[in-house]
Amino acid sequence: MPEIEQFDAIVIGSGQAGNPLAKALAKAGKRTAVIESKHVGGTCVNEGCTPTKTMVASGRVAYLARRGADYGVATGPITINMEKIRERKRAVVKSFREGSERAIKATDCDALIMGEASFAGPKLVRVQAKDGAERLIAAELIFINTGLRSSVPELEGIADVPYLDNASVMELGEVPEHLVVLGGGYIGLEFGQLFRRLGSRVTIVQSGTKLLGREDDDVAEEVRKILVQDGVGVLLNTKAYSVWKDDGGIAVAVSGSEGERTINGSHLLLAVGRVPNTDKLNPAAAGIELDERGYIRVDEFLETNVSGVYALGDVKGGPAFTHISYDDYRVAAANVLEGKRISIAGRMVPSTLFIDPELGRIGLTEAEARSQGLKVRIAKMPASSVARALETDESRGFLKIIVDAETDQILGAAILAVEGGEMASMIQIAMMGKLPFTALRDGIWSHPTWSEALNTVFFNFQH
Numbered sequence: 001m002p003e004i005e006q007f008d009a010i011v012i013g014s015g016q017a018g019n020p021l022a023k024a025l026a027k028a029g030k031r032t033a034v035i036e037s038k039h040v041g042g043t044c045v046n047e048g049c050t051p052t053k054t055m056v057a058s059g060r061v062a063y064l065a066r067r068g069a070d071y072g073v074a075t076g077p078i079t080i081n082m083e084k085i086r087e088r089k090r091a092v093v094k095s096f097r098e099g100s101e102r103a104i105k106a107t108d109c110d111a112l113i114m115g116e117a118s119f120a121g122p123k124l125v126r127v128q129a130k131d132g133a134e135r136l137i138a139a140e141l142i143f144i145n146t147g148l149r150s151s152v153p154e155l156e157g158i159a160d161v162p163y164l165d166n167a168s169v170m171e172l173g174e175v176p177e178h179l180v181v182l183g184g185g186y187i188g189l190e191f192g193q194l195f196r197r198l199g200s201r202v203t204i205v206q207s208g209t210k211l212l213g214r215e216d217d218d219v220a221e222e223v224r225k226i227l228v229q230d231g232v233g234v235l236l237n238t239k240a241y242s243v244w245k246d247d248g249g250i251a252v253a254v255s256g257s258e259g260e261r262t263i264n265g266s267h268l269l270l271a272v273g274r275v276p277n278t279d280k281l282n283p284a285a286a287g288i289e290l291d292e293r294g295y296i297r298v299d300e301f302l303e304t305n306v307s308g309v310y311a312l313g314d315v316k317g318g319p320a321f322t323h324i325s326y327d328d329y330r331v332a333a334a335n336v337l338e339g340k341r342i343s344i345a346g347r348m349v350p351s352t353l354f355i356d357p358e359l360g361r362i363g364l365t366e367a368e369a370r371s372q373g374l375k376v377r378i379a380k381m382p383a384s385s386v387a388r389a390l391e392t393d394e395s396r397g398f399l400k401i402i403v404d405a406e407t408d409q410i411l412g413a414a415i416l417a418v419e420g421g422e423m424a425s426m427i428q429i430a431m432m433g434k435l436p437f438t439a440l441r442d443g444i445w446s447h448p449t450w451s452e453a454l455n456t457v458f459f460n461f462q463h
């Protein structure tokens with residue numbers, strides 16, 4: 001048995017909360033160990049936001065290049081160099097990851113240990129280090145930030161076929177001829193449109209009755225129309241039940257509203273959701289409770305049922321976004337280091353789906369607002385009513401804003417537009433400042449920007 005090394009704090013997982021938290025702990029004079037099994041920076045930097053958005057940028061350039069003639073700009077034949085796209089992606093990821101590594105090492109953080117952590121007892125963590133050594137480390141404060149990984153659906157034959165996940169699909173050196181995507185959520189849609197733009201045939205198989213299950217029906221339907229317009233095949237209400245190797249590619253048997261059929265593709269991407277990295281963590285050894293799906297249970301202050309042990313980011317369940325994980329760091333640091341009692345209950349959860357046009361979201365959907373019994377008014381306007389959209393010939397999508405009919409407060413928004421993420425952020429600021437919708441309607445916005453739509457969208461209350 002290795003000797004127990006005593007620290008003040010242990011951070012398990014160097015994700016979007018773990019990294020800044022480790023720095024804050026070290027700065028506060030706590031001897032801190034950060035344990036990371038794969039790569040510093042976690043999912044977002046290495047296999048999530050950073051590489052996807054870098055590649056989505058290539059897809060958009062290809063899209064605009066193909067549309068050159070619409071703008072009176074002649075272009076030659078468009079060719080895609082997948083190796084170059086991958087190289088660009090790798091370079092951006094490398095620079096972000098190395099930046100994170102440097103930042104951790106520059107602190108007084110005593111130890112960055114590359115290895116897999118699991119609980120060996122209360123406040124005691126075993127690390128299987130990458131160099132083969134085993135270490136036992138103990139601390140009174142432990143922060144779990146181990147994130148999620150791609151889930152593999154229980155499909156007949158899945159163990160015998162090569163399949164891609166969010167990480168391996170970005171390591172391809174050539175454009176797939178026909179990418180079959182299982183799942184019509186964030187990951188399925190971003191990759192689906194990207195690879196279509198890079199030249200693949202793409203079929204998205206979605207088990208739900210609409211894409212993006214949590215969104216309002218009209219929003220999900222408009223997203224579907226846009227993808228179909230781009231040439232992406234979308235099968236709704238359709239479930240894959242069997243897969244096998246076929247003719248150098250893969251065959252996927254599906255059943256759904258259009259009956260049973262086999263889809264033959266060159267590549268299969270799994271995008272059916274993600275599962276928490278708690279299975280190898282052995283939280284039971286420390287008495288830490290999980291929920292029925294394996295997420296770590298926390299209270300509104302991010303503390304688990306074991307005093308002094310916290311969980312941050314995706315692994316605690318709830319909205320799985322980088323900015324939420326980063327906010328968890330802010331909350332945990334304030335509570336643990338500054339003696340505050342900041343709660344995560346009721347905090348704002350913005351998100352942006354990076355298809356083109358983007359879907360920027362903040363606050364309640366119409367369906368959520370109605371199910372809460374609120375009296376709502378819905379302001380909705382097509383993007384084609386915005387001067388900027390017509391001038392730039394990017395007029396797909398719409399703006400939808402949900403307003404409380406009794407207080408005039410903005411309850412939520414779905415902005416499906418090329419700058420949808422930025423516009424939703426503007427609306428979020430108005431919500432943070434509790435501005436009534438009239439303040440936006442009567443505001444002066446420079447012309448011709450997307451922001452100007454805030455003048456006119458509120459002349460379009462539907463009910």
Ligand SMILES: Cc1cc2nc3c(=O)[nH]c(=O)nc-3n(C[C@H](O)[C@H](O)[C@H](O)COP(=O)(O)OP(=O)(O)OC[C@H]3O[C@@H](n4cnc5c(N)ncnc54)[C@H](O)[C@@H]3O)c2cc1C
Pocket residue numbers: 012013014015016017018035036037038039040041042043044045047048049050052053115116117118145146147148166187277280281312313314315320321322323325354
């Ligand atoms: C393809 C894709 C695209 C995405 N795009 C966006 C986006 O555009 N915007 C957005 O906001 N969010 C996006 N997300 C979600 C975002 O990446 C996550 O919400 C975010 O990374 C959550 O971070 P985290 O702090 O929970 O942990 P993570 O970043 O997941 O980090 C967890 C770390 O813990 C390590 N670890 C796990 N188990 C152990 C163990 N036992 N011992 C030691 N280390 C361990 C892992 O190796 C990993 O490095 C995307 C996700 C994916 C998959």
Ligand SMILES: NC(=O)c1ccc[n+]([C@@H]2O[C@H](COP(=O)([O-])OP(=O)(O)OC[C@H]3O[C@@H](n4cnc5c(N)ncnc54)[C@H](O)[C@@H]3O)[C@@H](O)[C@H]2O)c1
Pocket residue numbers: 153182183184185186187188190205206207208211212213238239240271272273274319320321351352353354
């Ligand atoms: N831009 C962003 O912020 C961004 C981008 C990518 C991922 N993410 C985060 O990562 C999370 C995970 O993304 P995801 O797309 O894997 O999950 P998701 O939960 O968003 O979507 C999974 C989809 O797969 C469908 N599905 C489930 N089982 C299926 C099956 N057997 N066959 C066909 N369809 C099936 C579900 O109906 C659902 O629509 C997101 O919820 C989001 O929090 C964020």
